[in-house]
Amino acid sequence: MLVMEGASWMNKKVKPYLITRSLQPENQESPIHFIKKWETPLHHFYRRNHFPYPVLNEYSYWLQVTDGQSKKRYIHLSELLSMPATTLTVPLECAGNKREKFSPKVYGEQWEEGAISQGKWTGVPLRDLLKNTELTMEAQEIVFEGADRGLKPGIEGVVPFKRSLPLEKALHRDTLIAYQYNDQPLSIKHGHPFRLIVPNWYAMASVKWLQKIEIIKHKFTGPFQTEDYMYYPNENNNQEKIPVTTLNVNSTIQQPLTYSLLKSGIHKVEGIAWTGQGKITEVQLSFDDGRTWTKANLARSDTSVYSWIHWSLVREFKKGEYIILSRAVDSSGRNQPDTAFWNQKGYGYNAVSKVHVKVE
Amino acid sequence: MLVMEGASWMNKKVKPYLITRSLQPENQESPIHFIKKWETPLHHFYRRNHFPYPVLNEYSYWLQVTDGQSKKRYIHLSELLSMPATTLTVPLECAGNKREKFSPKVYGEQWEEGAISQGKWTGVPLRDLLKNTELTMEAQEIVFEGADRGLKPGIEGVVPFKRSLPLEKALHRDTLIAYQYNDQPLSIKHGHPFRLIVPNWYAMASVKWLQKIEIIKHKFTGPFQTEDYMYYPNENNNQEKIPVTTLNVNSTIQQPLTYSLLKSGIHKVEGIAWTGQGKITEVQLSFDDGRTWTKANLARSDTSVYSWIHWSLVREFKKGEYIILSRAVDSSGRNQPDTAFWNQKGYGYNAVSKVHVKVE
Numbered sequence: 161m162l163v164m165e166g167a168s169w170m171n172k173k174v175k176p177y178l179i180t181r182s183l184q185p186e187n188q189e190s191p192i193h194f195i196k197k198w199e200t201p202l203h204h205f206y207r208r209n210h211f212p213y214p215v216l217n218e219y220s221y222w223l224q225v226t227d228g229q230s231k232k233r234y235i236h237l238s239e240l241l242s243m244p245a246t247t248l249t250v251p252l253e254c255a256g257n258k259r260e261k262f263s264p265k266v267y268g269e270q271w272e273e274g275a276i277s278q279g280k281w282t283g284v285p286l287r288d289l290l291k292n293t294e295l296t297m298e299a300q301e302i303v304f305e306g307a308d309r310g311l312k313p314g315i316e317g318v319v320p321f322k323r324s325l326p327l328e329k330a331l332h333r334d335t336l337i338a339y340q341y342n343d344q345p346l347s348i349k350h351g352h353p354f355r356l357i358v359p360n361w362y363a364m365a366s367v368k369w370l371q372k373i374e375i376i377k378h379k380f381t382g383p384f385q386t387e388d389y390m391y392y393p394n395e396n397n398n399q400e401k402i403p404v405t406t407l408n409v410n411s412t413i414q415q416p417l418t419y420s421l422l423k424s425g426i427h428k429v430e431g432i433a434w435t436g437q438g439k440i441t442e443v444q445l446s447f448d449d450g451r452t453w454t455k456a457n458l459a460r461s462d463t464s465v466y467s468w469i470h471w472s473l474v475r476e477f478k479k480g481e482y483i484i485l486s487r488a489v490d491s492s493g494r495n496q497p498d499t500a501f502w503n504q505k506g507y508g509y510n511a512v513s514k515v516h517v518k519v520e
Numbered sequence: 521m522l523v524m525e526g527a528s529w530m531n532k533k534v535k536p537y538l539i540t541r542s543l544q545p546e547n548q549e550s551p552i553h554f555i556k557k558w559e560t561p562l563h564h565f566y567r568r569n570h571f572p573y574p575v576l577n578e579y580s581y582w583l584q585v586t587d588g589q590s591k592k593r594y595i596h597l598s599e600l601l602s603m604p605a606t607t608l609t610v611p612l613e614c615a616g617n618k619r620e621k622f623s624p625k626v627y628g629e630q631w632e633e634g635a636i637s638q639g640k641w642t643g644v645p646l647r648d649l650l651k652n653t654e655l656t657m658e659a660q661e662i663v664f665e666g667a668d669r670g671l672k673p674g675i676e677g678v679v680p681f682k683r684s685l686p687l688e689k690a691l692h693r694d695t696l697i698a699y700q701y702n703d704q705p706l707s708i709k710h711g712h713p714f715r716l717i718v719p720n721w722y723a724m725a726s727v728k729w730l731q732k733i734e735i736i737k738h739k740f741t742g743p744f745q746t747e748d749y750m751y752y753p754n755e756n757n758n759q760e761k762i763p764v765t766t767l768n769v770n771s772t773i774q775q776p777l778t779y780s781l782l783k784s785g786i787h788k789v790e791g792i793a794w795t796g797q798g799k800i801t802e803v804q805l806s807f808d809d810g811r812t813w814t815k816a817n818l819a820r821s822d823t824s825v826y827s828w829i830h831w832s833l834v835r836e837f838k839k840g841e842y843i844i845l846s847r848a849v850d851s852s853g854r855n856q857p858d859t860a861f862w863n864q865k866g867y868g869y870n871a872v873s874k875v876h877v878k879v880e
Contacts, residue, residue, distance in 0.1 A: 172573045172708055174546045177537030182777070183554060186534045194543060213532045260779075267781050267878040313783055313880045348532055417542070419620075421627050423673055518627040520673045 178204065181269045185209035185310075186349070189274030192432075193414045196470075198249060198461055199342050200277040207349055208254045208275065210321055210384075211310030214369050220307060221353055223337070224372045225293065233293065237339065237353050243284045246336055249464035251278030251434055252363035255389055255404045258500075258509035264395070266506030273412045273513075276434075278468055281357045283338030286373075287331040298377040302330040304356050307369035312383055323367055323389075324380035325358065334359050334466075337370065359466045360436040362404050362508070364389050392504035407436025408510035409496060411443055411471070411488040418515035424479050429456075430472035431486055431513070438491030443471040449483035450498075450512075456486070477519040486513045538564065541629045545569035545670075546709070549634030552792075553774045556830075558609060558821055559702050560637040567709055568614045568635060570681055570744070571670030574729050580667060581713055583697070584732045585653065593653065597699065597713050603644045606696055609824035611638030611794050612723035615749055615764045618860075618869035624755070626866030633772045633873075636794075638828055641717045643698030646733075647691040658737045662690040664716050667729035672743055683727055683749075684740035685718065694719050694826075697730065719826045720796035722764050722868070724749050752864035767796025768870035769856060771803055771831070771848040778875035784839050789816075790832035791846055791873070798851030803831040809843035810858075810872075816846070837879040846873045 176191035190206040214220075221237045254275035259266055269275075286302075301324040309320040329335065336357040339346055346352040351368030358365040364384065390401040411433035416422060433440045443456040454473065461467035471486070489495040500511035536551035550566040574580075581597045614635035619626055646662075661684040669680040689695065696717040699706055706712040711728030718725040724744065750761040771793035776782060793800045803816040814833065821827035831846070849855040860871035 174543050176540040176543065177548075179539050180536040180551050180554060182780075183534050183536065188537075191540050194540060265779060265876070267779050267876075270777070270779050417630070419625060419627050419630050420542075516625070516627075 176204070178207065179272070179274060181271065185211055186213070187269050189271055190277045192274035192276065192412060193417060195277075195414070198467060199279040202279075202341065202344070202347055202350075205277040205279065205341075205350065206254065206275050208363070209308065211308040213348065214307035214309070216307070216348070216352070216369075220369070220371065223354055223370060225289070226372070227296070227375045231293075235289065240284050240289075240337060240339060240354075243288060245282050246285055246334070247280055247282040248334055248336065248357070248359065249278060249280050249461055249467045250357055250359045251276055251466065251468050252357075252366055253407055253410075253434070255362040255364055255507040256505075259506035261509055261511070262500065262502060262506050264502070266504065268506055276412075276468075279342045280340075281336060281338040281355075282340035282343070283336035283354075283357065285333050286335045286337055286356070287333060289337060290331070290375075295375060299327055299375045300378060301326055301376050301380050303372075303374040303376055303380050303382075304367040304370055305372040305374070306351075306367045307371045315383060319383065321367065321384055322380075322382045323365055323384055324376070324382075325365060329358065329361070332359075360406055362389070362407060362436075364404070388505070389507070390505070391501070391507055393502070395502075395504065398504075404507050407434065408508050409433075409435040409437070409440070409488050409490040409494040410510040411486045411496065411513050413484060413486050413513045413515050416484075416515060416517050418517070420517055422477060422517055422519045424477060424519050426474060427477050428472055428474050429484060430470065432468040433471055433486070433488035434468035435488065435490035435492075435494065437494060439465060440469045440488050441491050442489040443469075444487045444489070445473055446485040446487075447475070447482050450485055453487070477517075479519050481516070481518045484515045484517065536564070538567065539632070539634060541631065545571055546573070547629050549631055550637045552634035552636065552772060553777060555637075555774070558827060559639040562639075562701065562704070562707055562710075565637040565639065565701075565710065566614065566635050568723070569668065571668040573708065574667035574669070576667070576708070576712070576729075580729070580731065583714055583730060585649070586732070587656070587659075587735045591653075595649065600644050600649075600697060600699060600714075603648060605642050606645055606694070607640055607642040608694055608696065608717070608719065609638060609640050609821055609827045610717055610719045611636055611826065611828050612717075612726055613767055613770075613794070615722040615724055615867040616865075619866035621869055621871070622860065622862060622866050624862070626864065628866055636772075636828075639702045640700075641696060641698040641715075642700035642703070643696035643714075643717065645693050646695045646697055646716070647693060649697060650691070650735075655735060659687055659735045660738060661686055661736050661740050663732075663734040663736055663740050663742075664727040664730055665732040665734070666711075666727045667731045675743060679743065681727065681744055682740075682742045683725055683744055684736070684742075685725060689718065689721070692719075720766055722749070722767060722796075724764070748865070749867070750865070751861070751867055753862070755862075755864065758864075764867050767794065768868050769793075769795040769797070769800070769848050769850040769854040770870040771846045771856065771873050773844060773846050773873045773875050776844075776875060776877050778877070780877055782837060782877055782879045784837060784879050786834060786836050788832055788834050789844060790830065792828040793831055793846070793848035794828040795848065795850035795852075795854065797854060799825060800829045800848050801851050802849040803829075804847045804849070805833055806845040806847075807835070807842050810845055813847070837877075839879050841876070841878050844875045844877065
């Protein structure tokens, strides 16, 4: 017994895990340096919550659609399931991804590079759901309310997580009411039973545990719309704030890890790159701290225009110390800046990615 | 089906995980900020390997004891199990724990604060095993060889992990050949079936997968004894090196996490402290970056002189930014320095621990 238990082969399996940033609420990042698949397995998908997980009941399976006045409609999950479905591979990135890298330092969850994951979302385009219904000429935004709610400093009472989208984004054919992730029902931690999926935007827009969709004739001003998820560019005042929307062009060096020791010889430098505007056209690598640059090889997903790309370069490393940089360029002409745009809450970090290695 | 699967209550369980530093070999740190128990559960015990996991077979359950010449003895696990056992709560800390904090930066696994775990080890004192046997007056050191082996830059062929202890440390009554952790057989990842446990020393001394014990009449000079696990204090040469042995006096602030946002009000500041020399007598906290200091409350293990202590202080926090420091003092008069002793390989970091928080 003593012998068999300990020596089981199963016990030698080696795998990465989520990296805990907080437990109440649960915030854990993906072990992104070890994720080589197009579709992140559920257990490696990052978790980002503002509040405790909501308690679901039979009503949770009814989605309310309303014009905020007289019209109210309830759609059951089974109705969604009977409608034509769209499946898209979409990365979701927390607006605070890489916050830990800002200088001067910024308070908040100290996300390193793993507040991003992607996979296959299946659902019904929101515009199909709204077809022939509540939309009028005066509609300006659509507000999405999740079942998650809790306390927020400076606000009295319990507040729900609510976000709005401008009409054109809400009605884009790829904005989905998703009910499946990687061919499985959405998990409770990622929005079961319904999650809005908004490709190209930071993931605060992809509201989880969706329970209410409201069409409004004005601009929405909830705390998650106009206080949080705003870029505050000034250190000492809250002026000139700008809403967080589209993903910045970005890349992450997955391997080698920073400050690792390598044996001299051939090594593969690899990573991912993504953007919220067009597609990645190029990833440039430097092995001398930016003096010279080389193009990486790109591998694209066959199936999705939104997917991150995988990039890599195989290279011989002689003894010495190296600073490796990666810089992604997108089809809208954006590239990663040398220094990220600093803002009080630490959103949208996308400076050129950097690792140090020593070859022995 | 769709409904039931996703909504299962089990799926809402929130727990921390190991933090991956490398997968080949496996190096993962404990989520130390969330470990509140005296005995770290096995799945939260940090993993530190030099090589792939060894392949065990029936011979692995025989421990060889030799004087390196004529005498050779083989002891089976069942014989160890029949001897009087000692159980001790002992923390094991990797010499590279907190390496990530050194400035200037140091290459190697970038351990943050979790390359330390503790639990209950059960085994036979080495000195009981050696009683009436191979020891002669000329014996100077005892060498311990693990079953793990692999390649090492600069050395030809496959090398085993081997470490020695001076006779007095090897024969201390608390130096154990352990075969159980937290009342369970040692797991394959932590040395099954035998692991040396050397209280008070950094954990490279606690050799896993122990298969051979050799009594020698000279000083041992293997690469893990005289190249690695040495403090090299000079940045540009390898002179004046000092072996890594006893644990430094140290502490870690578990909560709050650095750069976290707190609501104004009462919060508990808590952590652990440990030493390899005597016991922890005091933990001092500062909330103003070291200008003034307050004593923390200490909780000691009833059962072990080696155990880390838990410390805490409940305090009201008003709005503002704070730099919280913790500094442990031990009974040998050592305390944590303001700046750690820098060394090329980044061992033994124990500067005063620091977190930044903002209270809203």
